[in-house]
Amino acid sequence: MLTRYIGIDLGTANTVIFARGKGIIIREPSVVAVNTKTDQVCSVGKEAKEIIGRSPGSIIAVHPLKDGVIADFDIATAMLQEMIKKTLRRTLFTKARVLICIPSGVTAVERRAVKEAAEKAGAKPVQLVQAPLAAALGAGLNVMEPAGTMIVDIGGGMCETAVISMGGIVASRSIRVAGDAFDAAIVNFVRKKYNLLIGERTAESVKLGIGSAFPEEHVATMEIRGRNLLNGLPENIKVTSEEVREALSEPLSHVLDAIRETLSHTPPELSADIIEQGITLAGGSALLRGMDKLVNRETGMPVYVAEYPLDAVAEGTGRILEHPDRYEELLSEEIRYY
Numbered sequence: 204m205l206t207r208y209i210g211i212d213l214g215t216a217n218t219v220i221f222a223r224g225k226g227i228i229i230r231e232p233s234v235v236a237v238n239t240k241t242d243q244v245c246s247v248g249k250e251a252k253e254i255i256g257r258s259p260g261s262i263i264a265v266h267p268l269k270d271g272v273i274a275d276f277d278i279a280t281a282m283l284q285e286m287i288k289k290t291l292r293r294t295l296f297t298k299a300r301v302l303i304c305i306p307s308g309v310t311a312v313e314r315r316a317v318k319e320a321a322e323k324a325g326a327k328p329v330q331l332v333q334a335p336l337a338a339a340l341g342a343g344l345n346v347m348e349p350a351g352t353m354i355v356d357i358g359g360g361m362c363e364t365a366v367i368s369m370g371g372i373v374a375s376r377s378i379r380v381a382g383d384a385f386d387a388a389i390v391n392f393v394r395k396k397y398n399l400l401i402g403e404r405t406a407e408s409v410k411l412g413i414g415s416a417f418p419e420e421h422v423a424t425m426e427i428r429g430r431n432l433l434n435g436l437p438e439n440i441k442v443t444s445e446e447v448r449e450a451l452s453e454p455l456s457h458v459l460d461a462i463r464e465t466l467s468h469t470p471p472e473l474s475a476d477i478i479e480q481g482i483t484l485a486g487g488s489a490l491l492r493g494m495d496k497l498v499n500r501e502t503g504m505p506v507y508v509a510e511y512p513l514d515a516v517a518e519g520t521g522r523i524l525e526h527p528d529r530y531e532e533l534l535s536e537e538i539r540y541y
């Protein structure tokens with residue numbers, strides 16, 4: 204039997220899979236469509252995301268990894284199983300040896316749950332690696348050096364910060380504020396200011412279209428459609444990029460707090476390294492315009508955005524799979540079994 208070595212970034216928003224010898228071969232939303240009458244899984248990933256808000260009542264879209272933890276174990280298992288199968292089908296392999304990335308804030312019980320989910324999906328052995336370590340590797344940072352490097356991974360459900368030295372996490376924070384919270388803040392803002400209810404997907408498209416974290420000269424506007432809460436009728440309004448930035452300021456302040464706290468828990472020698480090496484941003488929300496400038500202004504550190512922020516974690520698993528001997532110590536100890 205041919206064994207495929209794969210690395211999985213099980214993100215709250217997206218699942219990204221790296222296959223050794225191939226590179227990244229799957230990027231799909233972490234969404235599962237479930238028929239509530241039969242409890243059967245209808246589809247996973249892209250297909251499932253398409254149906255959100257458009258399906259008949261009996262089919263619902265589930266995010267099994269709400270807020271960075273496994274919210275629904277059975278559905279998470281089904282999703283992993285489907286994604287692993289897809290990977291094997293695409294690469295004509297029959298067995299998988301899997302390295303999965305988990306958020307650093309998850310408990311031992313949740314970690315076990317992720318591992319079991321992958322094993323149920325037919326993978327063996329299953330090893331885990333902490334997401335910030337993989338994100339840093341994937342962003343091109345040298346995590347094994349005896350020098351401090353800092354990675355901030357801002358995804359959908361979680362923002363994780365970590366200062367890393369010699370392959371270990373020295374200081375870290377993980378908060379449940381990231382892209383989803385940015386979307387929710389836009390929904391709230393529009394509701395309060397315009398009495399207009401918009402969906403989360405609309406809010407996300409506003410964020411992607413005209414969202415920013417740092418003041419810009421050019422003010423952009425975008426027309427959005429929602430439901431007027433006073434008369435119940437559909438209505439279009441225009442929002443400006445300045446309004447969106449105002450809406451995002453609250454959740455962004457939590458991200459900045461997490462970064463500052465992490466820095467304040469970093470030993471002085473390593474802080475000195477970070478002043479030189481700077482902070483690297485990864486995760487989809489690192490693509491929010493002006494995020495790097497905001498973090499730079501608030502910390503005074505140089506700030507870089509990873510070249511492919513959405514892929515950084517999966518790329519990092521790839522580095523480990525390609526050089527298992529070099530990175531062996533990054534694998535979670537309690538579950539390491541080669």
Ligand code: ADP
Pocket residue numbers: 213214215216217218357358359360361381382383407410411414485486487488489490491492512513
């Ligand atoms: P996770 O690791 O939680 O799966 P990802 O790293 O895949 O999350 O990032 C997904 C988040 O990134 C979503 O909230 C999405 O809206 C956000 N995102 C993606 N592209 C952009 C962009 N260009 N600007 C702002 N946010 C973005």
Ligand code: MG
Pocket residue numbers: 212214215356358359486516
């Ligand atoms: Mg992620």
